[in-house]
Amino acid sequence: MADLIIKNAYILTMDPEAGDIKNGVVVVEDGKIKEVGTSTECTAKKVIDAKGSVLMPGLVNTHCHAGMTIFRGYADDMQLQDWLENHIWPAEAKLTDDDIYAGTRLACLEMIRSGTIAFADMYIHENRVAQAVDEAGIRAALSYGMIDFGDKEKADKELEVGSAFVKEWNGKAGGRIITMYGPHAPNTCSRDFLIRVKEQAVRDNVKLHIHVLETEAELNYMKENFGMCSIHFLKGIDFWGTDVLAAHCVWLSDGDIKILAEYGVNISHNPNSNMKLASGICPVTKLIDAGANVCLGTDGCASNNNLDMFEEMRSAALLQKVSVMDPTVLPARKVLEMATVNGAKALGINSGMLKEGYNADMIIIDMNKAHLAPVYDVASHLVYAASGKDVRTTIVAGKVLMDDGKVLSMDEQEVIDIAIKASKDLLGRIGN
Numbered sequence: 001m002a003d004l005i006i007k008n009a010y011i012l013t014m015d016p017e018a019g020d021i022k023n024g025v026v027v028v029e030d031g032k033i034k035e036v037g038t039s040t041e042c043t044a045k046k047v048i049d050a051k052g053s054v055l056m057p058g059l060v061n062t063h064c065h066a067g068m069t070i071f072r073g074y075a076d077d078m079q080l081q082d083w084l085e086n087h088i089w090p091a092e093a094k095l096t097d098d099d100i101y102a103g104t105r106l107a108c109l110e111m112i113r114s115g116t117i118a119f120a121d122m123y124i125h126e127n128r129v130a131q132a133v134d135e136a137g138i139r140a141a142l143s144y145g146m147i148d149f150g151d152k153e154k155a156d157k158e159l160e161v162g163s164a165f166v167k168e169w170n171g172k173a174g175g176r177i178i179t180m181y182g183p184h185a186p187n188t189c190s191r192d193f194l195i196r197v198k199e200q201a202v203r204d205n206v207k208l209h210i211h212v213l214e215t216e217a218e219l220n221y222m223k224e225n226f227g228m229c230s231i232h233f234l235k236g237i238d239f240w241g242t243d244v245l246a247a248h249c250v251w252l253s254d255g256d257i258k259i260l261a262e263y264g265v266n267i268s269h270n271p272n273s274n275m276k277l278a279s280g281i282c283p284v285t286k287l288i289d290a291g292a293n294v295c296l297g298t299d300g301c302a303s304n305n306n307l308d309m310f311e312e313m314r315s316a317a318l319l320q321k322v323s324v325m326d327p328t329v330l331p332a333r334k335v336l337e338m339a340t341v342n343g344a345k346a347l348g349i350n351s352g353m354l355k356e357g358y359n360a361d362m363i364i365i366d367m368n369k370a371h372l373a374p375v376y377d378v379a380s381h382l383v384y385a386a387s388g389k390d391v392r393t394t395i396v397a398g399k400v401l402m403d404d405g406k407v408l409s410m411d412e413q414e415v416i417d418i419a420i421k422a423s424k425d426l427l428g429r430i431g432n
């Protein structure tokens with residue numbers, strides 16, 4: 001007997017061979033997809049009738065600082081450097097591991113509610129992030145964010161913490177957690193430190209998660225200090241490879257784009273964060289045309305300010321169209337691919353498609369809504385009309401985490417209340 005059957009769904013498999021399936025059926029067993037088709041002989045412990053709904057792979061958020069939900073709306077409308085140096089970093093210094101746990105639980109709740117089944121994180125007290133992920137039932141690629149500012153002692157300490165985290169949590173939560181190394185950025189990590197981290201990641205056979213060329217300020221800093229941009233600098237220390245997830249990649253030359261594509265780098269495009277911080281516009285179309293793997297991320301809640309990947313898909317499509325003054329770029333299906341297939345590839349997880357043998361990481365979107373009627377093209381609605389609020393069911397590793405709008409893996413009000421209390425206590429500690 002299978003664990004779960006979903007029937008009568010309009011299925012977006014995201015599998016180029018299977019395409020869309022009308023009145024489709026998916027059978028789930030032991031956390032994996034057992035069958036995808038139009039009928040099945042199987043029976044199951046639980047059957048979901050998805051009539052009038054769309055079933056698709058869940059969304060993959062490839063750049064986040066989940067615990068920063070605690071800072072949602074804390075510091076808006078300022079430049080990145082001012083925001084980081086004068087507001088966020090001083091506040092982060094007062095964060096406790098309980099704050100991070102509370103903030104990450106809130107992030108997991110928000111992501112489960114809005115159809116995200118996996119996210120890539122880079123933050124502090126990452127062991128408490130992992131604990132929250134384990135309990136919430138979501139999938140995640142987690143890294144302890146490391147900064148050395150050229151201080152050898154800090155570098156040693158950061159790598160010790162980052163390495164211990166990688167080893168302790170890789171593969172945990174029934175395989176839902178994978179770990180990465182998280183060197184923060186080329187202008188906050190020294191050359192030697194970046195070399196050491198890359199070597200350690202290769203030895204540990206895990207990927208790397210780094211911010212790259214989010215702002216023109218980083219580009220200028222790298223040119224002044226190293227005589228070259230971050231892309232050429234990282235190439236010079238053999239940093240690039242398919243094991244790298246680079247967030248932002250806004251300030252790129254055509255030569256940089258060629259390098260990123262050539263090395264198979266995974267690029268996490270964060271349109272809402274880039275717009276909110278006025279960081280710039282990532283040349284997504286050029287990167288895709290060059291063959292790079294471009295996926296989508298929200299960044300932290302303090303620079304978005306939510307974790308709704310449907311909003312991120314819409315922003316990515318609209319921002320790119322107006323930035324190149326061509327409405328034909330980034331069509332809906334391409335954006336859906338970025339948020340599912342490409343995101344899964346970037347994290348190295350077997351999700352992102354509804355295909356036999358893949359992780360049963362999927363979502364059901366209720367299409368019986370005024371703002372989703374009538375339906376000519378499902379993909380169009382998912383990108384240009386829907387939001388995370390239209391997700392009714394979220395399944396990760398075959399487990400139903402939200403069933404018809406009710407979150408089953410956590411007490412929603414308790415999670416919200418604890419996060420609000422943590423933010424109030426934090427304000428008291430920050431003293432404003």
Ligand SMILES: N[C@@H](CCSC[C@H]1O[C@@H](n2cnc3c(=O)[nH]cnc32)[C@H](O)[C@@H]1O)C(=O)O
Binds near residue numbers: 089
């Ligand atoms: N161990 C490090 C912490 C790094 S965690 C990841 C860092 O990225 C910061 N961060 C959040 N959003 C952004 C962004 O958009 N660009 C760059 N850094 C960010 C976040 O505030 C956090 O300090 C230290 O010693 O500071």
Ligand SMILES: [Zn+2]
Binds near residue numbers: 211
């Ligand atoms: Zn970030």
